[in-house]
Amino acid sequence: MTRIFADYELESPVSLERAAATIAGEQSSGTFVRLPNETDDLRSRSGATVEQIVVEDVRKTPSLPCRLDSDRFERGRIRLSWPIETMGPSLPNLLATVAGNLFELAEVSALRLLDVTFPDAFATANPGPAFGVAGTRALTGVDTGPMIGTIIKPSVGLNPTQTADLVADLVRGGIDFIKDDELQANGPACPLEERVQAVMRVVNRDADRTGKKAMVAFNITGDIDEMKRGHDIVRDAGGTCIMVSMHCVGLAGMLALRRHSDLPIHAHRAGWGLYSRSPDIGISYVAWQKFWRLAGADHLHVNGLSNKFSEPDDSVQASARAVLSPLFENGQGLEAMPVFSSGQTALQLPGSIAAAGSQDFLICAGGGIMGHPGGVAGGVESMRQAADAVASGQSLGDYAQDHPALAKALETFGGRVG
Amino acid sequence: MTRIFADYELESPVSLERAAATIAGEQSSGTFVRLPNETDDLRSRSGATVEQIVVEDVRKTPSLPCRLDSDRFERGRIRLSWPIETMGPSLPNLLATVAGNLFELAEVSALRLLDVTFPDAFATANPGPAFGVAGTRALTGVDTGPMIGTIIKPSVGLNPTQTADLVADLVRGGIDFIKDDELQANGPACPLEERVQAVMRVVNRDADRTGKKAMVAFNITGDIDEMKRGHDIVRDAGGTCIMVSMHCVGLAGMLALRRHSDLPIHAHRAGWGLYSRSPDIGISYVAWQKFWRLAGADHLHVNGLSNKFSEPDDSVQASARAVLSPLFENGQGLEAMPVFSSGQTALQLPGSIAAAGSQDFLICAGGGIMGHPGGVAGGVESMRQAADAVASGQSLGDYAQDHPALAKALETFGGRVG
Numbered sequence: 001m002t003r004i005f006a007d008y009e010l011e012s013p014v015s016l017e018r019a020a021a022t023i024a025g026e027q028s029s030g031t032f033v034r035l036p037n038e039t040d041d042l043r044s045r046s047g048a049t050v051e052q053i054v055v056e057d058v059r060k061t062p063s064l065p066c067r068l069d070s071d072r073f074e075r076g077r078i079r080l081s082w083p084i085e086t087m088g089p090s091l092p093n094l095l096a097t098v099a100g101n102l103f104e105l106a107e108v109s110a111l112r113l114l115d116v117t118f119p120d121a122f123a124t125a126n127p128g129p130a131f132g133v134a135g136t137r138a139l140t141g142v143d144t145g146p147m148i149g150t151i152i153k154p155s156v157g158l159n160p161t162q163t164a165d166l167v168a169d170l171v172r173g174g175i176d177f178i179k180d181d182e183l184q185a186n187g188p189a190c191p192l193e194e195r196v197q198a199v200m201r202v203v204n205r206d207a208d209r210t211g212k213k214a215m216v217a218f219n220i221t222g223d224i225d226e227m228k229r230g231h232d233i234v235r236d237a238g239g240t241c242i243m244v245s246m247h248c249v250g251l252a253g254m255l256a257l258r259r260h261s262d263l264p265i266h267a268h269r270a271g272w273g274l275y276s277r278s279p280d281i282g283i284s285y286v287a288w289q290k291f292w293r294l295a296g297a298d299h300l301h302v303n304g305l306s307n308k309f310s311e312p313d314d315s316v317q318a319s320a321r322a323v324l325s326p327l328f329e330n331g332q333g334l335e336a337m338p339v340f341s342s343g344q345t346a347l348q349l350p351g352s353i354a355a356a357g358s359q360d361f362l363i364c365a366g367g368g369i370m371g372h373p374g375g376v377a378g379g380v381e382s383m384r385q386a387a388d389a390v391a392s393g394q395s396l397g398d399y400a401q402d403h404p405a406l407a408k409a410l411e412t413f414g415g416r417v418g
Numbered sequence: 419m420t421r422i423f424a425d426y427e428l429e430s431p432v433s434l435e436r437a438a439a440t441i442a443g444e445q446s447s448g449t450f451v452r453l454p455n456e457t458d459d460l461r462s463r464s465g466a467t468v469e470q471i472v473v474e475d476v477r478k479t480p481s482l483p484c485r486l487d488s489d490r491f492e493r494g495r496i497r498l499s500w501p502i503e504t505m506g507p508s509l510p511n512l513l514a515t516v517a518g519n520l521f522e523l524a525e526v527s528a529l530r531l532l533d534v535t536f537p538d539a540f541a542t543a544n545p546g547p548a549f550g551v552a553g554t555r556a557l558t559g560v561d562t563g564p565m566i567g568t569i570i571k572p573s574v575g576l577n578p579t580q581t582a583d584l585v586a587d588l589v590r591g592g593i594d595f596i597k598d599d600e601l602q603a604n605g606p607a608c609p610l611e612e613r614v615q616a617v618m619r620v621v622n623r624d625a626d627r628t629g630k631k632a633m634v635a636f637n638i639t640g641d642i643d644e645m646k647r648g649h650d651i652v653r654d655a656g657g658t659c660i661m662v663s664m665h666c667v668g669l670a671g672m673l674a675l676r677r678h679s680d681l682p683i684h685a686h687r688a689g690w691g692l693y694s695r696s697p698d699i700g701i702s703y704v705a706w707q708k709f710w711r712l713a714g715a716d717h718l719h720v721n722g723l724s725n726k727f728s729e730p731d732d733s734v735q736a737s738a739r740a741v742l743s744p745l746f747e748n749g750q751g752l753e754a755m756p757v758f759s760s761g762q763t764a765l766q767l768p769g770s771i772a773a774a775g776s777q778d779f780l781i782c783a784g785g786g787i788m789g790h791p792g793g794v795a796g797g798v799e800s801m802r803q804a805a806d807a808v809a810s811g812q813s814l815g816d817y818a819q820d821h822p823a824l825a826k827a828l829e830t831f832g833g834r835v836g
Binding site for chain 1: 445446447460461463464465482483484485502503504505506508509510511513514515517518519520521522523524529572573574575576600601602603604605606607639640641642643644645663665666667668669670671672673674677686688689690691692693694695696697698699700701726727728729730
């Protein structure tokens with residue numbers, strides 16, 4: 001396959017057929033007026049092709065402000081394709097093609113990019129995740145079951161020593177994974193280098209004692225040089241993960257970091273609501289996470305079931321499954337690890353396993369761990385027991401009968417998820 | 419000033435006051451539950467502050483899907499502020515703060531970031547545009563008046579020789595500026611290096627003859643190494659500008675390119691509709707262009723008056739003025755050059771000058787130049803004459819009486835802009 005395919009949901013005041021033709025023209029050789037040197041041969045060689053049009057609905061008013069008048073707005077799906085010859089296997093340039101100047105076209109009154117299918121050349125030209133699920137399990141020593149994690153809170157305001165004290169509690173409680181908040185990177189109030197040194201002293205000491213090293217995702221978001229420096233600080237202190245807010249650094253930032261990095265890259269999707277909150281404009285995470293996996297993300301946030309944000313559970317499920325789905329059929333799956341978070345407790349564990357169709361995920365809980373009556377150890381234990389309940393085919397209630405940490409979680413957090 | 423201020427338009431099912439408090443908490447030290455170590459001291463040191471709340475409207479239904487039920491959705495504006503101590507003068511990390519996990523909060527049913535005010539520390543820590551208006555004028559030899567430019571079309575499909583042939587026509591016609599289409603970067607069908615060599619042979623020869631070198635913005639969008647290599651190819655061939663699709667490379671990409679570059683950076687905003695098309699979710703260009711100027715963009719796209727897209731003229735005007743407005747009051751204005759484009763002809767020149775409040779802009783026309791009956795030379799001349807008409811205080815119609823190129827433009831394109 002040497003063509004790129006992109007699927008869109010869209011709405012149009014001029015029929016989906018005309019809208020599809022406009023997008024195909026605008027996003028390839030065309031312009032509004034056909035030019036003398038845009039020959040048929042050039043069109044057939046470089047033009048985008050409308051592969052499919054499915055009208056699903058007709059509405060009387062436009063979903064987004066639209067300067068073309070109509071009383072008939074067709075809504076549905078289209079599939080377009082492009083020859084790879086025009087942009088090559090370049091992620092930034094593909095993005096300009098499939099998600100460039102189309103959202104503002106007058107011929108659409110709603111547009112969402114739903115999916116992108118990449119030819120194999122992208123697998124060869126782009127790095128993909130260096131660690132993924134297997135590499136993350138190897139570094140943490142968590143061979144089976146979901147990895148249990150948490151986020152350092154308060155998000156900002158702790159100094160390096162206070163952060164390390166909190167991490168000491170967490171590792172003592174047996175946590176697998178800890179991450180910085182996305183608001184905490186390298187500000188003057190909690191410089192990255194001091195934080196890494198203080199935290200890794202605690203983590204390394206615990207690893208020496210227990211033989212199992214908690215993975216801490218340090219937020220090194222910044223410009224390229226800052227990220228490289230941050231990565232080196234983490235690696236040299238014995239750290240095993242770096243975190244970056246992907247929308248804040250961009251695809252070129254992720255690619256550069258991946259090429260430099262010796263550690264798994266934990267991709268935070270802060271700002272994702274901008275792409276996802278409206279049903280009428282945006283990009284589906286099914287499409288979006290593919291770009292970031294190709295660029296090198298090992299862990300990708302997918303929100304959580306019954307989360308505190310606006311995302312419904314079916315969307316969370318689709319995202320988690322997408323992150324775990326092979327990207328290419330030639331053996332290069334480039335699978336990454338989905339990260340569930342936001343208001344998570346032991347109660348969401350069975351649903352998360354079912355949603356992911358797998359136990360190959362990270363689940364980060366805040367209150368669900370720190371708010372457990374048995375402290376961090378009780379919180380972590382309750383989440384492991386919830387996964388064990390699933391593995392043994394029992395309901396949480398039944399399994400809790402002789403598993404006190406889980407029982408305490410059900411008692412404490414039971415009201416939260418109905 | 420050591421605080422960052424951000425203005426939002428928002429709508430909320432729980433009152434603007436509660437929504438503002440939620441955003442301020444979520445985007446600083448807070449989480450949904452107040453934690454034991456989130457002391458009052460920590461809050462006052464690291465917390466975001468709600469500076470202002472203005473309710474402008476109350477609606478009965480939510481503008482975006484929202485899982486919190488209500489029959490009263492307040493809509494209006496809020497202003498928040500953050501201490502710079504928490505993130506430092508880092509653009510990527512500031513972005514995670516002011517445009518991070520807030521768009522998906524259940525407490526908002528619409529949210530747009532309208533403006534950001536940066537403390538002076540950002541001017542010191544970030545490069546800003548190296549060339550801006552003055553540097554671009556110096557390189558092109560266009561001392562006064564708008565710079566007249568065009569885009570190579572068809573967007574894709576021409577090989578390097580065909581591209582150079584088209585550029586030969588354009589420079590012969592006296593054009594000031596030429597840019598690649600954002601869909602044309604470094605694909606196998608028209609490799610960047612060959613294109614640069616072929617095009618610059620033509621441009622350099624013309625410059626030797628006329629003493630005036632047309633500025634060609636070569637699209638070097640790609641990963642960091644590709645962009646650096648692309649920049650070097652352009653510079654070494656005597657080129658004077660590079661173009662990058664800013665949303666495709668991200669802030670870290672722009673910062674890295676700026677630190678490497680010896681040439682003005684032409685920032686293309688392909689994909690901008692995602693941020694701007696909905697009245698209920700997104701980021702205003704008034705806010706957004708500030709990030710990219712700080713990161714180093716010299717030219718910033720602002721769409722054009724009477725454009726072929728969905729953006730109304732008042733939004734184009736606000737964007738153009740924003741790009742030309744000083745960013746800091748300490749003498750570091752970091753002004754960039756607005757770029758008008760999309761369906762432009764001589765007819766939009768007076769309006770564009772009025773909109774920008776200045777002649778310090780680039781205006782790119784396709785059909786308005788290549789479709790002029792006098793060819794490229796006639797098209798370019800008609801646009802210069804339109805600017806001259808403004809300078810002499812005459813209407814286009816009056817000035818066209820003894821300026822045939824302008825007269826032809828009015829005759830040919832007159833129907834287009836009513």
